């Protein structure tokens with residue numbers, strides 16, 4: 039028998055959940071609430087009490103519920119009743135009708151639906167409507183069940199199930215299908231058709247520990263061995279053959295690419311090779327790599343590299359790694375360690391053997407006999423070929439001519455090339471290929487799905503493109519230090535969001551603290567994310583999502599981050615000196631608050647006479663030769679073509695009157711603020727500052 043919950047049982051025997059709970063505690067099998075499940079044995083005991091009399095139940099229920107009807111469900115039935123008796127006269131009192139309702143009851147019952155559905159969430163009021171009940175009745179029932187809720191409150195799943203259970207109504211959440219979601223178009227797997235597939239391997243480890251050398255070494259010894267005549271083609275991954283089995287290596291070493299893929303929801307790695315140099319031991323990026331692999335729940339094989347070097351100490355590496363729960367089999371753990379020299383090509387066979395072993399244990403499977411889906415490894419625009427994307431087929435078989443949606447792009451697979459530069463017609467699971475034929479360039483980590491029908495692929499692709507465009511349009515234009523002023527002026531931003539990456543934690547903290555102290559007229563720096571290490575694609579995605587600028591201190595963006603920053607239009611600022619970084623942000627903020635002004639000369643005045651007045655200073659008796667001079671204009675005093683003073687007008691008079699401006703061909707008296715050394719023959723140039731339209 040399947041599990042039954044207290045409220046379900048209560049419903050079966052026409053009792054309240056509370057009755058059942060009380061009975062259960064009497065039977066010494068107490069339960070915590072109405073949702074508790076009851077065992078078969080307990081059910082038997084309950085049956086003895088409740089089912090023995092259940093034959094009489096309906097009658098009993100009707101009788102016992104009679105008084106109730108007036109308060110609770112009675113209201114509901116009166117509503118239903120009124121609905122059924124539309125022609126009934128208005129002055130009819132439903133209460134009076136109550137006794138008459140009784141036989142009619144059976145007819146009104148279908149009014150309560152057998153099943154209700156909802157999407158997302160449902161309020162008490164909405165539920166009442168769906169159940170065809172009065173809201174008050176639902177609220178009361180909920181109270182009785184220990185749930186306090188008002189009409190407009192959302193009900194959680196438990197409460198919803200509970201109350202619908204009380205009414206004997208089935209409830210189901212309707213999940214809205216997102217038509218643009220590619221995963222909806224991946225057909226359900228037929229387990230019968232699953233077959234072993236090659237593992238996909240990523241090589242990770244600390245800088246200079248030999249990741250690239252190892253990748254090259256494997257490729258050189260293994261690829262060319264089997265496939266003579268091929269010309270190595272960099273498509274982001276390659277495949278080798280060992281003991282008649284294939285292994286796929288992603289050839290962007292390091293965990294940056296691995297993580298940026300993961301941040302986009304793509305999980306393509308089956309096995310991580312952790313390269314640790316035997317002469318150097320565990321280093322910061324070794325630990326990062328371990329954490330990334332663990333977070334992705336990918337099995338790790340440790341490759342202790344540079345064994346040929348003097349000072350190589352594999353035991354030390356093993357010892358150090360025990361701290362991170364990577365314990366060799368010899369020491370009672372389950373981590374595979376392989377000693378090798380990538381440079382000399384020694385130990386490579388052992389490593390491959392171990393990869394095949396782990397992959398066997400992992401039981402990696404796929405179905406080649408279906409439409410393909412997988413992930414973009416990398417993509418770019420090629421001048422001659424247009425959009426070129428390297429894809430890893432993860433399931434199914436990809437064929438030339440297939441209608442395909444890749445991320446927000448779509449098309450038909452026009453040409454397909456493998457890692458040896460050979461044109462191929464089809465590619466099965468775990469195969470990396472490079473394709474052309476897409477209408478645009480997708481991003482690394484994007485998912486691809488093949489469609490049967492080209493029309494549908496186009497439709498879905500266009501829908502996805504449209505959504506992406508909408509998102510772009512809807513999102514604020516990106517902040518950049520260059521146009522910060524404009525955006526603040528328009529009231530678009532109040533805080534400047536910053537993502538901070540630095541080489542060491544100390545710098546992160548110092549820079550973050552200083553940036554946060556900047557306050558230019560209420561506009562502040564808001565640090566939304568900090569981290570140590572290179573600027574990664576995930577930083578850019580975060581910046582793009584939160585309209586932030588990225589500041590890198592002694593670090594640089596990796597390639598994926600650069601590409602993403604370009605496409606997402608995220609402003610990256612790189613610095614090597616802390617105060618310069620602070621200065622730049624502060625200057626941009628001040629710049630934005632002090633709008634740019636441009637000087638505009640409005641007139642020329644000739645000094646013709648000088649009057650020295652003891653209390654006032656020097657007054658220039660002058661004549662406006664060109665334009666005009668105004669009371670609030672700035673002035674430049676020019677003597678023999680040289681600016682001798684720059685300042686402001688103090689007083690401007692015509693005869694004895696203060697005036698605001700004096701026009702061309704008029705005489706005036708001028709004093710200059712804080713300056714008395716005016717001479718006959720000087721020229722006063724008057725100018726104003728005008729705000730520049732940006």
Ligand SMILES: Nc1nc2c(ncn2[C@@H]2O[C@H](COP(=O)(O)OP(=O)(O)OP(=O)(O)O)[C@@H](O)[C@H]2O)c(=O)[nH]1
Pocket residue numbers: 243244245246247248249250251252291292343344345346347378379380381382
């Ligand atoms: N002696 C010796 N040197 C090695 C071995 N493997 C790699 N090296 C050397 O170590 C240096 C770094 O190797 P890479 O393969 O570039 O290291 P990496 O981990 O890819 O470095 P990054 O790409 O900078 O992270 C190079 O000078 C290699 O020649 C090895 O097995 N033995």
